Each structure stands twice: as C-alpha cells, then as structure tokens.
Amino acid sequence: METGSITTPFGRRPMTLGMLANQVMAAEIKPDQSVDKWKLFRALCEAKPLLGIGDRSLAVLNALLSFYPKNELAEQNGLIVFPSNTQLSLRTHGMAEQTVRRHLAALVEAGLLLRKDSPNGKRYVRRDRAGEIDEAFGFSLAPLLARAEEIEQLAAEVMAERLHVQRLRERITLCRRDVAKLIEAAIEEEVHGDWQGLCQEFRDLVEGLPRSPTTAQLEQLLDELTALRVDTLNRLEIRIKSTKQSGNAYYTKRHIQNSNPESPSELEPSFETKQGATPEHDNGRVGVTLEMGRDETARPIRQEEQQRRRAGDGRDDAGGLKPFPxxxxxxxxxxxxxxxxxxxxxxxxxxxxxxxxxxxxxxxxxxxxxxxxxxxxxxxxxxxxxxxxxxxxxxxxxxxxxxxxxxxxxxxxxxxxxxxxxxxxxxxxxxxxxx
Structure with a gap:
C-alpha cells in the first residue's frame, strides 16, 4: 500500500502548504518505527490544549483508530483506514454525519490525519488476488506515527504544568490559612498594630484572583501572600520579644517550661511561642500569663523524639517528604x-x-x-x-x-x-x- 506519495484533496477543497508539509513529514517515517495506538491516543488526550483540538474531534479520532486492525501503528501494517461517514457516526455514538465531517477536517487541519482521496472522492480499498490490500483510499494515520515523540513530549509538558499548578494552589491555601489565623490571633489578643489594615490588604489579595487564574497569576499571588505572611510574623515576633524583655524572671522561666498536653498547638506548630498566652493590662503595660500544663516534661520529650525521627527519615516539619537538591x-x-x-x-x-x-x-x-x-x-x-x-x-x-x-x-x-x-x-x- 502506498503511503508516502503526495496527494491533493478531492473536489473543491484547496491544497495548502500546510497539507504538503504534513505529507512530506509523514513520508519520513523510519522503517522500523511503531507505537501503541491507544497509548498514543491517551497522550493526545493529555496534549489536546497544545494541539488545538477538542473532545469531539478526539472522539472521531478514537473511532478512526478502532478501524485500524492492529494495536501497533507501523508502516508495514499499512496506515490508511477507510470507514464511511455512516460507520464513523455509529462508532461515535450517533454523532451527526455533518459533525463527523467537520471534526475530520479539524483533525486534518491540526496535522494529525492526511486525506488520501480516490478519483471520485469515495473511501474504499482495492485488494489483490490473495486478498491482501493493494491500494486504499481514505485517511492516513501516518502523521500520528511521525509525530508520536512530539505528542508524548507535549503530553508530558501538560501533565507537569498541571502538577505545578496543583502545587501552587496547595501552597496558596496553606499561606492563606497561616495569614488569616495569625491576624485573627493578633486581633483577639489585642496586640498593638494596624491589624484591620493588614486584614483588608489580605482580603484584597484573595478576592482579586480571577475565577480561572493563569499560572503566572497564581505565582504572583503566592509571592504576595508569602510576603504578607512574613510581614505578619515579623510584627508578632517583635511583639513577643518586647513582651519577654518587659516580663520578670519568674514569667520568663514559666514561659520556657510551659507544656500543656491539652493545647492545640500540636496541630499548629507556628503558634507554639504564643500558645496559652493571655494579655493582662497593668498600669498601661502588657504582661503575659501562661497556663501551666499538668505534665511539664512530656511535650518537650515528645517534640525531641519527633525531631530525631524526622531528621532520620528525611521528613519536614509537616511530616511530608523533603525534596532533595x-x-x-x-x-x-x-x-x-x-x-x-x-x-x-x-x-x-x-x-x-x-x-x-x-x-x-x-x-x-x-x-x-x-x-x-x-x-x-x-x-x-x-x-x-x-x-x-x-x-x-x-x-x-x-x-x-x-x-x-x-x-x-x-x-x-x-x-x-x-x-x-x-x-x-x-x-x-x-x-x-x-x-
């Protein structure tokens, strides 16, 4: 069967340089090149945003692949399929024939199919006396085989981008939670500062994100939220240091030894330096009174054991695996x-x-x-x-x-x-x- 010859479309459809380029590329397939058609189709489904094709075009391509008799696309097996539009309509679950033709044209335009039209524009096959295919007219799958490596690379890029966006969203969620709870804690404990202004800045950042943000917008939001989180922590750390300096030795000693097993700070490590603190106003100065736990030594020992375990198994403070350089x-x-x-x-x-x-x-x-x-x-x-x-x-x-x-x-x-x-x-x- 001939697959490498240059053909022009039947009827009023014009010939374009893009069609010619696709036919030249398809003619350069290596003799021993082959690929699993269904694995390649799954890669096409992943890479469809970069290839400019839609779901229904992929449904038509799936139907075309189902007419190919082998699982491996290879030149020695022949690369032309020749189903009628009626057969394609049945295998696309009743898609209208006009719609099938439109999506076939979209696949040709995207460089995923080639037309090999017969003299009268019909799709059929001519066989020899032994029953083997001598010549076929229909759609050539050669571009899929020729572009298999490119399609897999595009699919890998799309999946990597999706994982990157997922990771960005996770980090944004954690950062939003940290900022919101730190500001809430500062307001509830009447820490001096413009916390209402900081809260409004935080809300403006979050509400300014579009419904369907781009990767660049997510990266920008993460940078801004990270900077806001650092600013909030710096303000609270300054307040904690000033409170320690203004307190007497008795309060300082109790603050260091505080260990309340009932405290929820086990779930929020970022709050451990302030957990259990309540503001007291005495002559205009703020002191810190910390509740003593029933067991003064259990929690430091438990934290020390956790740190040793995490250092040994390569885990971060949140319990997840740390990425290596x-x-x-x-x-x-x-x-x-x-x-x-x-x-x-x-x-x-x-x-x-x-x-x-x-x-x-x-x-x-x-x-x-x-x-x-x-x-x-x-x-x-x-x-x-x-x-x-x-x-x-x-x-x-x-x-x-x-x-x-x-x-x-x-x-x-x-x-x-x-x-x-x-x-x-x-x-x-x-x-x-x-x-």
Whole structure:
C-alpha cells in the first residue's frame, strides 16, 4: 500500500502548504518505527490544549483508530483506514454525519490525519488476488506515527504544568490559612498594630484572583501572600520579644517550661511561642500569663523524639517528604538527563516533565503517578521516577513498585534519602554534569 506519495484533496477543497508539509513529514517515517495506538491516543488526550483540538474531534479520532486492525501503528501494517461517514457516526455514538465531517477536517487541519482521496472522492480499498490490500483510499494515520515523540513530549509538558499548578494552589491555601489565623490571633489578643489594615490588604489579595487564574497569576499571588505572611510574623515576633524583655524572671522561666498536653498547638506548630498566652493590662503595660500544663516534661520529650525521627527519615516539619537538591538527584540518577530538553535538566519543572515521559515509557499508569505526587509531592514523585529509571533492570513492575512506595510513604515507612545515596555511590564516579 502506498503511503508516502503526495496527494491533493478531492473536489473543491484547496491544497495548502500546510497539507504538503504534513505529507512530506509523514513520508519520513523510519522503517522500523511503531507505537501503541491507544497509548498514543491517551497522550493526545493529555496534549489536546497544545494541539488545538477538542473532545469531539478526539472522539472521531478514537473511532478512526478502532478501524485500524492492529494495536501497533507501523508502516508495514499499512496506515490508511477507510470507514464511511455512516460507520464513523455509529462508532461515535450517533454523532451527526455533518459533525463527523467537520471534526475530520479539524483533525486534518491540526496535522494529525492526511486525506488520501480516490478519483471520485469515495473511501474504499482495492485488494489483490490473495486478498491482501493493494491500494486504499481514505485517511492516513501516518502523521500520528511521525509525530508520536512530539505528542508524548507535549503530553508530558501538560501533565507537569498541571502538577505545578496543583502545587501552587496547595501552597496558596496553606499561606492563606497561616495569614488569616495569625491576624485573627493578633486581633483577639489585642496586640498593638494596624491589624484591620493588614486584614483588608489580605482580603484584597484573595478576592482579586480571577475565577480561572493563569499560572503566572497564581505565582504572583503566592509571592504576595508569602510576603504578607512574613510581614505578619515579623510584627508578632517583635511583639513577643518586647513582651519577654518587659516580663520578670519568674514569667520568663514559666514561659520556657510551659507544656500543656491539652493545647492545640500540636496541630499548629507556628503558634507554639504564643500558645496559652493571655494579655493582662497593668498600669498601661502588657504582661503575659501562661497556663501551666499538668505534665511539664512530656511535650518537650515528645517534640525531641519527633525531631530525631524526622531528621532520620528525611521528613519536614509537616511530616511530608523533603525534596532533595536537584543537583544531588541528577548526580544519583544521570539516566533521567536523556529525557530533558536537549539532554539537559535545569530546574524542577524540566525534571517533572522528564519524569512524566519516563512514566509513560515504563508503563506506569497516570493514576499511580498522580497518587504518588499527591502523597510525596511533585518534586519527590519525579525523584522517585528517576530512581526507578536508574534501577530499571532490577524492577519487574515499575507501576506496582511506585504504588508500594506511595503506600509506605503514607505510613511514614519510606525515605528517599537511602535510595538516592545508594545510587549516588554507584554513579558518582561517572555522574554527568547537570545543566
């Protein structure tokens, strides 16, 4: 079957340079190139915002792929499908034929399909005496095969961007909570300062965010909220220091030894220096009276044990896994560099994009990777994928292994540090330089 020849459209449809360019690109497919059509279709679904196609166009493409007899798209299997519009309408759950034609034109315009029209514009196949296809007229799937690597790269970028936005929203939520509760505490305890003005500034920032913000708007809001949080903490720290200096030795001693097991400060570590404090006005001066707990030593010992455990298993103060320095990750896992732009990874976003490509290559499902990113954090999930790639020869099922690590991470039984250190000892003499 002929797939590399240049053809022009039937009837009044004009020939364009874009169509010609797509046909030239499709003719440059490598002889042994092949790709799983359904994996490629899932990547197309991820990359659709960058390709300029909609859901219904993808539904029509899905129907076309269902007419391709093999699971692997390959030139030796033939790349032309020739269903009628009536058959396509049935496989798209009753989509009107006029709508089917419109979305077929959109797929051709996006460079995902090629028309190979017959002399009369009909779609049909001509077979030889042995029953093999000699020539077919219809739609060529060659552009999908030719652009498979590009489509997977675009899908990886979209997924990395989605994880980045998710992380931004999580940080904004935490920052909003911190600022709101710090201002509320300052107002309730009558700390001197323009807290109403600060509260209005906070509300203006939050309410100024559009309903569907861009990534740049989310990043700007996070920067502004972070600055506001730092300003609020600085004001409260100044107040705490002045209160300590104005208090007598008896109050200072009680403040240091305070440990109230019933205090909710276990859930809000940021408030530990003020927890239990109530303002007292005496001759115009503010002192601090702290309630003594029933057990003076239980909480400091418990905090010390928690700090030792977190230092040993690589966890931060919130109990989550701490991301390791990017340079250390790339030294321990140099194989991931091959999946970065031009073989170089310069920042975490590029590492996350490369990790999504590796996930697809190793057969890890999107749900398993997104669950890992949700539990460990986007940076740590990308680090784990880089480690799995580095140890690929020793892992039978990358997806099952990642899910197991995710479950262990939820229970606090998994630390990335030992895995990275082991790989670093192996790869340090031959580690490649990160971009």
């Amino acid at each position: 990017l340079g250390l990750v790339l030294q321990a896992c140099p194989e991931i560099l091959a999946y970065g732009p031009n073989g170089v990874i310069r920042n975490w976003r590029e590492l996350m994009s490369a990790a999504v490509m590796v996930r697809s290559m190793l057969g890890v499902s999107p749900s398993a990777y997104e669950e890992a990113a949700s539990v460990m954090g986007a940076e740590n999930a990308a680090t784990v994928m880089a480690c799995i790639l580095e140890r690929g020869g020793h892992i039978n099922s990358a997806g099952g292994y990642l899910r197991d690590l995710t479950r262990r991470s939820e229970k606090g039984e998994f630390a990335i540090g030992p895995m990275l250190m082991a790989l670093l000892r192996v790869n340090a003499p031959t580690g490649r330089k990160a971009g």
